[in-house]
Amino acid sequence: MSYTTTTVDSDDGMHSSIHNESPAADSISNGCRSRGKGSVLKKGPWTSTEDGILIDYVKKHGEGNWNAVQKHTSLARCGKSCRLRWANHLRPNLKKGAFSQEEEQLIVEMHAKMGNKWAQMAEHLPGRTDNEIKNYWNTRIKRRQRAGLPLYPPEIHVEDFQWSEEYTKSNIIRVDRRRHQDFLQLGNSKANVLFDDLNFAASLLPAASDLSDLVTCNMLGTGPSSSRYESYMPPILPSPKQIWESGSRFPMCSSNIKHEFQSPEHFQNTASQKNPRSCSISPCDVDHPPYGNQHSSDMMMIPDSHTVTYGMLPTSKPSFGAVKLELPSFQYSETSAFDQWKTTPSPPHSDLLDSVDAYIQSPPSSQVEESDCFSSCDTGLLDMLLHEAKIKTSAKHSLLMSSPQKSFSSTTCTTNVTQNVPRGGTLIKSGDYEDSQKNLTCSEITIPMQLSAGGISSAFAGNVVKTEEFDQVWEPKRVDTTRPDVLLASSWLDQGCYGIVRDTSSMSDALALLLGGDDTGNSYMTVGSSSGQTPRGVGSCGWTNMPPVWSL
DNA sequence: AACTACTTCAACCGCACGTAC
DNA sequence: CGTACGTGCGGTTGAAGTAGT
Structure with missing residues (x-):
């Protein structure tokens, strides 16, 4: 993956070049719509400067309307990227570090109940993001696979959770x-x-x-x-x-x-x-x-x-x-x-x-x-x-x-x-x-x-x-x-x-x-x-x- | 120290949905 | 009603870090 890419592509990653020719279509970079013709959106890891800009923006304007970030700031990031960065790293009360045992247990139980509904799980784990949970789970899968362990511990009766009608x-x-x-x-x-x-x-x-x-x-x-x-x-x-x-x-x-x-x-x-x-x-x-x-x-x-x-x-x-x-x-x-x-x-x-x-x-x-x-x-x-x-x-x-x-x-x-x-x-x-x-x-x-x-x-x-x-x-x-x-x-x-x-x-x-x-x-x-x-x-x-x- | 293999996790991508126009 | 836009979600990727040799 190259995070240095600064492509300006057409809608939804189609990577065509029509974006500059269509006034209606904003420039889009790999799924991110950017305002203004030919604007170049940065990808890859965020710098602390960028973080600061985003934090300032959110302080002023609140969350949401992420595509406006690009308009109102010097940040060359698409709205999607901004939202992700904020949600996963910048927003307050984020808990960092390894999951506690309680959290892990909860994740396992929740996964048994709802499957890969990371966002839903995150709602039950204050300070944790869906991405974190997802990564944790994926890591867990690999780990347990290697160890020859079942995905769910015996005490987790998956079937007890599953197939609720709704x-x-x-x-x-x-x-x-x-x-x-x-x-x-x-x-x-x-x-x-x-x-x-x-x-x-x-x-x-x-x-x-x-x-x-x-x-x-x-x-x-x-x-x-x-x-x-x-x-x-x-x-x-x-x-x-x-x-x-x-x-x-x-x-x-x-x-x-x-x-x-x-x-x-x-x-x-x-x-x-x-x-x-x-x-x-x-x-x-x-x-x-x-x-x-x-x-x-x-x-x-x-x-x-x-x-x-x-x-x-x-x-x-x-x-x-x-x-x-x-x-x-x-x-x-x-x-x-x-x-x-x-x-x-x-x-x-x-x-x-x-x-x-x-x-x-x-x-x-x-x-x-x-x-x-x-x-x-x-x-x-x-x-x-x-x-x-x-x-x-x-x-x-x-x-x-x-x-x-x-x-x-x-x-x-x-x-x-x-x-x-x-x-x-x-x-x-x-x-x-x-x-x-x-x-x-x-x-x-x-x-x-x-x-x-x-x-x-x-x-x-x-x-x-x-x-x-x-x-x-x-x-x-x-x-x-x-x-x-x-x-x-x-x-x-x-x-x-x-x-x-x-x-x-x-x-x-x-x-x-x-x-x-x-x-x-x-x-x-x-x-x-x-x-x-x-x-x-x-x-x-x-x-x-x-x-x-x-x-x- | 150098190399390789493996793991972690941040970020990207595509898609879907809701809403405004 | 159709389209564009904004947002959210889940899956995937690959750079960076770590462990092992």
């Missing part, structure tokens, strides 16, 4: 607006898997109404989720080779989350044992090779953060896709996940930590997009999804209740089979609308969506998941590497999953294929597979877009 709603709205543009930029492919995942999540859980709210919230990247955390999610994944060799299915498909779900019966039986709102995840039974000896903690998710708890990386193997297809404990466990993590022995794991570090330093760029993908539905779509989820869940419910464990397990297999094997493959042409409701039976799950040229709209196309595959043993098959989605996934494996960019060409090609569309401008998106063990769409498998259904 919070959820407010965040859905906010993030929805914020992410919409990102979504439009993503093209259609990712939205496809968005619904894919949502569909699965909704269809596999018994409490449709409750679930759909939560799932949708999370799928939209809302709630107390944190892309920041997502950035710290470690690539604790087996290599593609490992995946092949292990016979495991594609490891990072978000639908794997379903493994975390407790059976309806179990859930009901145990619900009363704990705080009804407590839904933290306890370890599931993982005892099958090739990951038989791995600890379930490997795949613990922090409900708040969409995050695999990197803190527990020291466990044996990458696990995400290797969880036994068996029901996890969905109720709160007395031996909390955190406790488990803490007591988890730490075998050699330098490779994993290295990966984590690499990941931190060079998070795959695709993360953001994928995260955004889930954050980008408009509210109309949200309602639609909720409705859809409920319907599907109802349809599934009888199956699940008749043999919960079996059903769950089977459904999981179905997911694998349908998504990795051609039979369930469906080519979705965006712009088509198929009323999935009509197609919905106990043996089919239809994923609703439609993407229009202008972005996403509330409509459905079909992605059919056939439950006739129940109980079928999944076998790895060869991937049709000519398929764009395979290329995408492959490329993603190379880049996003492991934080290592090996070759971007395949990704580009795949994207071109996927997003290029046909002559009519419609884009095709493959949802199912056409051959072999095809990873699901790239969006469905990103760490960042895994629907945190586990937070239920």
Whole structure:
């Protein structure tokens, strides 16, 4: 970062040169609007002189109207910069120095409750700024990650705080607006898997109404989720080779989350044992090779953060896709996940930590997009999804209740089979609308969506998941590497999953294929597979877009 | 002492929202 | 009603500081 920059750019960092030619448009420097043509705004660290000028200004004029600072003083700083400087460093009663233990505790609790709402947290910490809190938290994340500690201490029951109705709603709205543009930029492919995942999540859980709210919230990247955390999610994944060799299915498909779900019966039986709102995840039974000896903690998710708890990386193997297809404990466990993590022995794991570090330093760029993908539905779509989820869940419910464990397990297999094997493959042409409701039976799950040229709209196309595959043993098959989605996934494996960019060409090609569309401008998106063990769409498998259904 | 790796934190950026015109 | 502006927020960046070798 060069703080010596004195650019005078066009609006919002577009860095064009029109600012001097348009009388209406003030000069803008990297998002800061400056008054007067060609004025040069200083960037970088503030000098004491500048501080003095700003303090004087505030004394005279009070806070606010920051853009006027430049007019009334000799300060060559944009209003934004002035506000930031004042708020973070110059305003009175600022507390400097390290956070006290009480403050730290409060931050942790607040974060568990509200996520990355730094400004809100700052309101509860007099003298502290949002920036300070944010920095503290980010540092904490790294520290605890390195130490192999969970993000939240055991005494913090994240689930106790989360998903308050108002919070959820407010965040859905906010993030929805914020992410919409990102979504439009993503093209259609990712939205496809968005619904894919949502569909699965909704269809596999018994409490449709409750679930759909939560799932949708999370799928939209809302709630107390944190892309920041997502950035710290470690690539604790087996290599593609490992995946092949292990016979495991594609490891990072978000639908794997379903493994975390407790059976309806179990859930009901145990619900009363704990705080009804407590839904933290306890370890599931993982005892099958090739990951038989791995600890379930490997795949613990922090409900708040969409995050695999990197803190527990020291466990044996990458696990995400290797969880036994068996029901996890969905109720709160007395031996909390955190406790488990803490007591988890730490075998050699330098490779994993290295990966984590690499990941931190060079998070795959695709993360953001994928995260955004889930954050980008408009509210109309949200309602639609909720409705859809409920319907599907109802349809599934009888199956699940008749043999919960079996059903769950089977459904999981179905997911694998349908998504990795051609039979369930469906080519979705965006712009088509198929009323999935009509197609919905106990043996089919239809994923609703439609993407229009202008972005996403509330409509459905079909992605059919056939439950006739129940109980079928999944076998790895060869991937049709000519398929764009395979290329995408492959490329993603190379880049996003492991934080290592090996070759971007395949990704580009795949994207071109996927997003290029046909002559009519419609884009095709493959949802199912056409051959072999095809990873699901790239969006469905990103760490960042895994629907945190586990937070239920 | 020199170098490297790592951490901290100030500041920037883009986006979203509210309001005035 | 649309646009411009002011402001706030959350995420990201990189210079400076620190620790380790």
